[in-house]
Amino acid sequence: MVSFDDAFRRQLQELFVWRRDVRRFRTDPLPDGTIERLIEVACLSPSVGLSQPWRFVIVDDAARRRAVIEDFKTCNADALRSYSGERAAKYAALKLSGLEESPGHLAVFADKTDHIGSGLGRATMPETTEYSVVAAICSMWLAARAEGIGLGWVSILNPARIQEILEIPDAWKFIGYLCIGTPQAECDRPELEKAKWESRRGPGEFTIRR
Numbered sequence: 009m010v011s012f013d014d015a016f017r018r019q020l021q022e023l024f025v026w027r028r029d030v031r032r033f034r035t036d037p038l039p040d041g042t043i044e045r046l047i048e049v050a051c052l053s054p055s056v057g058l059s060q061p062w063r064f065v066i067v068d069d070a071a072r073r074r075a076v077i078e079d080f081k082t083c084n085a086d087a088l089r090s091y092s093g094e095r096a097a098k099y100a101a102l103k104l105s106g107l108e109e110s111p112g113h114l115a116v117f118a119d120k121t122d123h124i125g126s127g128l129g130r131a132t133m134p135e136t137t138e139y140s141v142v143a144a145i146c147s148m149w150l151a152a153r154a155e156g157i158g159l160g161w162v163s164i165l166n167p168a169r170i171q172e173i174l175e176i177p178d179a180w181k182f183i184g185y186l187c188i189g190t191p192q193a194e195c196d197r198p199e200l201e202k203a204k205w206e207s208r209r210g211p212g213e214f215t216i217r218r
């Protein structure tokens with residue numbers, strides 16, 4: 009039997025505290041096999057009906073990467089226009105992706121056609137397919153941090169355009185685009201909190217009893 013001791017639990021807690029959404033990367037390449045190793049961890053994640061609906065697309069092609077960056081710029085400019093006044097100025101100052109610098113680009117999809125798992129758990133909640141893929145990304149996020157690798161989730165993108173750039177079948181639903189690389193710095197506070205965009209709240213604010 010495998011058991012985990014107090015020292016491990018303390019370290020695991022530190023891992024939760026020090027995991028970050030990273031947007032500021034060093035440009036040096038990742039050691040060979042890094043993304044593949046993170047995908048291996050992601051594939052250990054829970055999934056509805058053991059359906060394993062996650063699909064990973066490692067984006068190496070320079071033209072496709074450039075096209076993703078252009079899409080981000082378009083979507084981010086649109087997002088900026090939805091704010092006004094002080095909030096707009098604050099939004100414009102945020103760094104919301106590390107797409108230009110990060111050596112690793114990974115697009116993640118949920119395969120909605122897959123029959124693995126025979127629909128178990130999905131009849132009343134088909135969205136559990138996507139939830140399973142999000143769970144896989146979270147595993148990967150923590151595994152990356154444990155290795156000193158940064159991961160940043162970019163959602164300021166047009167899913168249809170990403171699908172087109174990467175030539176992905178319609179049945180795969182776009183879940184997220186991940187930047188992966190060595191972080192420029194470590195921090196135990198979210199960047200959006202440091203930028204005074206939003207502050208973190210305690211569990212008491214999110215929990216009720218019935």
Ligand SMILES: Cc1cc2c(cc1C)N(C[C@H](O)[C@H](O)[C@H](O)COP(=O)(O)O)c1[nH]c(=O)[nH]c(=O)c1N2
Nearest residue numbers: 027028029031103104105161162163164198199200
């Ligand atoms: C589904 C989803 C989508 C996004 C994010 C996260 C998640 C879960 N986050 C990161 C988000 O801003 C970040 O997680 C919070 O600000 C908390 O910071 P830490 O992750 O604790 O560092 C994020 N960050 C960013 O700069 N650009 C983005 O497009 C997104 N999109």
